[in-house]
Amino acid sequence: MVEFSVKICGEAGQGTQTIGNALCLAFKNSGYHVFAIQDFMSRIRGGNNFFQLRASHQPVSCPRRLSRLIITLDKASPRIHAASLEPGGVIIADCKKFLLDANQPGIFDVPLYTIAAGFGDEMYINSAAAGIAAYICALGLPALGAVFNKIFSAKGGEITAKNCQAAEAGYKYAAANFKGQRFDCAPSAAGKYLLNGNDAIALAAIRAGCKFYTAYPMSPSTGIMTTIAEYASRCGILVEQAEDEIAAVNMAIGASFAGARAMAATSGGGFMLMMEGVSLAGMTETPLVVADIQRPAPATGFPTRTEQADLDFLLSAGHGEFARLIFTPGTPQEAFALTLKAFDLAEKYQIPAFILSDQYLADSYCDAAELDFQSPVEKRRIISFEESATVNNYKRYCLTDSGISPQAVPGWIKEAIYADSDEHTPEGHITEDAAIRVQMVEKRLYKKMAGLTREIVAPTAFSLDGADIVLVGFGSTYGLLRELSLASGKRKIGAVHLSQAWPFPSEIMAGLLKGHKRIFTLENNAGAQLAKLLRRETGITAEGSILKFDGRPFSMEDAQEKIPE
Amino acid sequence: MNANDFKSNDPIAWCPGCGDFGIVNALKKSLVKLDKKPHEILLVSGIGQAAKLPHYINANCFNGLHGRALPAAAGAKIANRDLTVIVTTGDGDCYGEGGNHFLHNIRRNCDITVVVCDNQIYGLTKGQASPTTDTGYATKVQVNGVILEPFHPLAAAIALGCGFVARGFSGDPEHLSELIAEGVRHKGFALIDVLQPCVTFNKKNTHDWYSKRVYKLDKTYDPLDRTAAYAKAEEWGERIPLGIIYQKDRPCYEQLSGIDTALPLCRNCSPVDISGLLSDFE
Numbered sequence: 020m021v022e023f024s025v026k027i028c029g030e031a032g033q034g035t036q037t038i039g040n041a042l043c044l045a046f047k048n049s050g051y052h053v054f055a056i057q058d059f060m061s062r063i064r065g066g067n068n069f070f071q072l073r074a075s076h077q078p079v080s081c082p083r084r085l086s087r088l089i090i091t092l093d094k095a096s097p098r099i100h101a102a103s104l105e106p107g108g109v110i111i112a113d114c115k116k117f118l119l120d121a122n123q124p125g126i127f128d129v130p131l132y133t134i135a136a137g138f139g140d141e142m143y144i145n146s147a148a149a150g151i152a153a154y155i156c157a158l159g160l161p162a163l164g165a166v167f168n169k170i171f172s173a174k175g176g177e178i179t180a181k182n183c184q185a186a187e188a189g190y191k192y193a194a195a196n197f198k199g200q201r202f203d204c205a206p207s208a209a210g211k212y213l214l215n216g217n218d219a220i221a222l223a224a225i226r227a228g229c230k231f232y233t234a235y236p237m238s239p240s241t242g243i244m245t246t247i248a249e250y251a252s253r254c255g256i257l258v259e260q261a262e263d264e265i266a267a268v269n270m271a272i273g274a275s276f277a278g279a280r281a282m283a284a285t286s287g288g289g290f291m292l293m294m295e296g297v298s299l300a301g302m303t304e305t306p307l308v309v310a311d312i313q314r315p316a317p318a319t320g321f322p323t324r325t326e327q328a329d330l331d332f333l334l335s336a337g338h339g340e341f342a343r344l345i346f347t348p349g350t351p352q353e354a355f356a357l358t359l360k361a362f363d364l365a366e367k368y369q370i371p372a373f374i375l376s377d378q379y380l381a382d383s384y385c386d387a388a389e390l391d392f393q394s395p396v397e398k399r400r401i402i403s404f405e406e407s408a409t410v411n412n413y414k415r416y417c418l419t420d421s422g423i424s425p426q427a428v429p430g431w432i433k434e435a436i437y438a439d440s441d442e443h444t445p446e447g448h449i450t451e452d453a454a455i456r457v458q459m460v461e462k463r464l465y466k467k468m469a470g471l472t473r474e475i476v477a478p479t480a481f482s483l484d485g486a487d488i489v490l491v492g493f494g495s496t497y498g499l500l501r502e503l504s505l506a507s508g509k510r511k512i513g514a515v516h517l518s519q520a521w522p523f524p525s526e527i528m529a530g531l532l533k534g535h536k537r538i539f540t541l542e543n544n545a546g547a548q549l550a551k552l553l554r555r556e557t558g559i560t561a562e563g564s565i566l567k568f569d570g571r572p573f574s575m576e577d578a579q580e581k582i583p584e
Numbered sequence: 585m586n587a588n589d590f591k592s593n594d595p596i597a598w599c600p601g602c603g604d605f606g607i608v609n610a611l612k613k614s615l616v617k618l619d620k621k622p623h624e625i626l627l628v629s630g631i632g633q634a635a636k637l638p639h640y641i642n643a644n645c646f647n648g649l650h651g652r653a654l655p656a657a658a659g660a661k662i663a664n665r666d667l668t669v670i671v672t673t674g675d676g677d678c679y680g681e682g683g684n685h686f687l688h689n690i691r692r693n694c695d696i697t698v699v700v701c702d703n704q705i706y707g708l709t710k711g712q713a714s715p716t717t718d719t720g721y722a723t724k725v726q727v728n729g730v731i732l733e734p735f736h737p738l739a740a741a742i743a744l745g746c747g748f749v750a751r752g753f754s755g756d757p758e759h760l761s762e763l764i765a766e767g768v769r770h771k772g773f774a775l776i777d778v779l780q781p782c783v784t785f786n787k788k789n790t791h792d793w794y795s796k797r798v799y800k801l802d803k804t805y806d807p808l809d810r811t812a813a814y815a816k817a818e819e820w821g822e823r824i825p826l827g828i829i830y831q832k833d834r835p836c837y838e839q840l841s842g843i844d845t846a847l848p849l850c851r852n853c854s855p856v857d858i859s860g861l862l863s864d865f866e
């Protein structure tokens with residue numbers, strides 16, 4: 020067996036995420052590459068949630084439709100998830116508790132609730148189930164125990180001990196009663212770390228020296244705020260929960276004008292409220308980093324699910340014309356690198372820079388290597404505190420060839436700095452002069468765009484040589500595109516992944532797609548937004564688009580079925 | 585420092601006779617009294633006639649969006665706590681478009697001073713009613729007169745626990761400059777609502793109208809008494825009190841968050857070594 024998927028299902032509050040996470044860590048520590056998605060409902064208790072992990076001896080980066088092992092913690096789960104069991108796979112269920120026929124093929128009946136009761140509380144079912152999974156997946160108890168000791172440590176010795184004992188009881192029960200074949204897939208060298216897209220953005224913001232983070236809670240972006248908040252006092256960061264997203268973006272802009280690196284994150288609805296602020300950053304030429312962690316819309320949509328439908332929205336977010344930057348990272352590693360770059364370029368060009376992610380990337384875990392966190396960090400671009408002493412005759416918007424006017428910090432230089440949201444002179448005072456208006460628009464739009472275009476992050480090409488069909492995607496579909504291009508099949512699939520949507524890498528795309536007849540975009544939206552952008556920016560018309568807009572990410576199989584003959 | 589040090593070269597775009605002239609002069613006087621240098625001050629504003637004011641003073645200026653002066657000012661103060669941050673805003677800017685920020689920034693209590701040029705009308709957009717327009721006053725939009733009760737900023741601020749609540753008058757710049765200086769000295773959010781005639785669009789609350797009614801609170805008035813302060817804040821009509829209506833010391837945001845003792849955030853934004861954090865993700 021080269022790989023297998025494990026799905027843990029239950030009600031919200033039953034701890035599917037906790038043991039999913041624990042199993043991911045245990046697999047990773049045992050040398051497996053892992054990739055995991057979280058599917059949860061917008062509720063705190065009840066309903067049906069699952070955590071699905073894929074373990075492999077080679078890097079994995081997208082979900083599969085079927086699982087080899089399905090752990091069910093509540094009565095509804097066996098019925099809901101039976102159809103996603105791989106032929107020959109195993110469903111773990113407490114048949115007595117769930118009123119199930121224990122003799123059905125594929126069922127491994129385990130008295131989970133009885134085992135948990137032995138430790139005094141139903142809540143231990145998930146740990147007992149993790150022990151069973153550890154046996155069936157040939158992980159070994161010590162690997163799981165080590166992870167449990169780490170993740171439960173904050174809850175105190177007794178809770179940790181009971182969870183470990185419940186896992187051990189589950190493990191032993193499986194060792195005595197499981198008659199099927201255990202899984203094993205010759206692990207190789209997995210990455211040292213396990214993190215998701217939101218963690219990666221948070222860590223990058225900290226690394227970049229962001230000292231002011233402000234946001235209004237909104238799924239699926241909130242994880243960025245909680246991760247930064249966790250390290251805030253250690254790293255001297257101030258996290259402020261704003262009264263609304265309008266306040267968040269304006270506070271971040273105020274802080275950035277006053278010399279600090281600042282960031283905000285939200286999801287589509289909150290981003291909508293930030294739009295005037297985005298325009299303000301463009302006009303006042305104030306560096307701003309905002310992450311939009313997309314969820315299905317319009318309006319409230321699916322709060323905890325995924326979509327890639329904010330691309331068009333971000334391209335034109337904020338009234339008026341000004342330069343902007345949109346990164347569309349495809350993996351946590353890339354989210355880390357591009358968030359760092361967003362801070363640098365936002366400051367270099369004094370523009371709003373966006374990181375466009377989504378719930379799928381935000382909540383998906385994968386293993387990552389040490390190397391992924393070693394991207395070099397540029398020095399700050401503002402006039403430093405020391406240099407400020409020598410500045411005189413300062414003009415905030417002085418005209419330059421690059422369109423970039425050096426940014427001084429109020430209080431550091433000994434002169435007044437004027438910044439304005441009205442059209443302004445190079446000094447920053449309000450003007451209605453037509454000629455100045457033209458110069459300022461050229462500065463904010465043409466000149467800055469020209470600079471940004473010279474430092475575009477190139478798209479990644481997979482197996483384009485001799486490809487029959489080329490798939491083009493952006494953002495969170497990176498892993499899927501990569502694996503689709505690696506999979507063997509009747510047609511040879513090539514793929515291109517964009518990590519930057521704006522400025523659009525027009526020339527590079529034209530070069531990569533040259534000579535390819537059958538081009539399809541692959542997008543988690545209904546409007547084929549990337550296909551339209553591609554046509555607008557390169558003149559290349561995709562033959563069609565493979566779209567998914569049910570709020571769930573593509574599995575490999577979902578995509579393969581939709582790739583045309 | 586004298587008032588000339590705060591003189592800006594930017595030509596003023598207000599109507600002759602506008603009450604804002606008195607306010608800009610008072611603000612300059614208070615900066616002289618406070619012995620501040622131009623680069624130590626940051627004036628933040630939204631949009632409106634009043635919001636143009638920072639351009640007419642030689643000091644740092646961030647002229648942001650309509651209604652959004654307060655969050656920008658709070659962000660700037662948090663980032664760069666050595667700056668003396670003063671917001672110059674209008675009744676529409678602060679109490680209308682920016683109402684939610686007014687509420688929450690009083691709670692947040694950053695050490696900023698907020699001067700609201702309250703002409704009881706929307707000046708820049710040519711004379712529509714503002715949240716503080718008197719009931720019955722007719723405009724081109726409220727053609728039969730305003731039917732709503734005006735917003736009472738001072739009473740609202742006291743109710744929200746604002747630690748410095750005052751009213752000034754553009755017609756008495758000397759008194760106003762004292763109030764502004766006191767507001768800046770107060771550690772925390774200080775609100776100074778300034779009665780300001782709009783000679784072009786407010787034909788009711790004119791310079792004369794205000795002059796006949798305003799009186800200064802004297803030493804017998806105790807601004808620490810919250811109940812008395814409510815009554816004073818609501819006094820309107822024949823007699824309108826000027827001065828510090830309510831005052832109470834409470835810890836400001838910078839103290840509560842601990843940033844008042846650390847290196848200012850803006851000085852501390854170099855890349856951070858995160859290897860110690862990464863181990864949590866192993």
Ligand SMILES: Cc1ncc(C[n+]2csc(CCOP(=O)(O)OP(=O)(O)O)c2C)c(N)n1
Pocket residue numbers: 631632633634635650673674675676677678701703705706707708709714
């Ligand atoms: C989002 C937005 N809405 C509306 C406006 C138009 N606008 C500019 S100033 C203003 C009202 C100004 O009134 P006030 O704050 O009382 O200031 P004044 O001009 O009277 O000094 C309005 C409605 C705007 N600039 N932005």
Ligand code: SF4
Pocket residue numbers: 597598599601602603604633703707708781782783784785
């Ligand atoms: S319209 Fe009114 S507030 Fe505006 S400048 Fe003229 S007098 Fe002043």
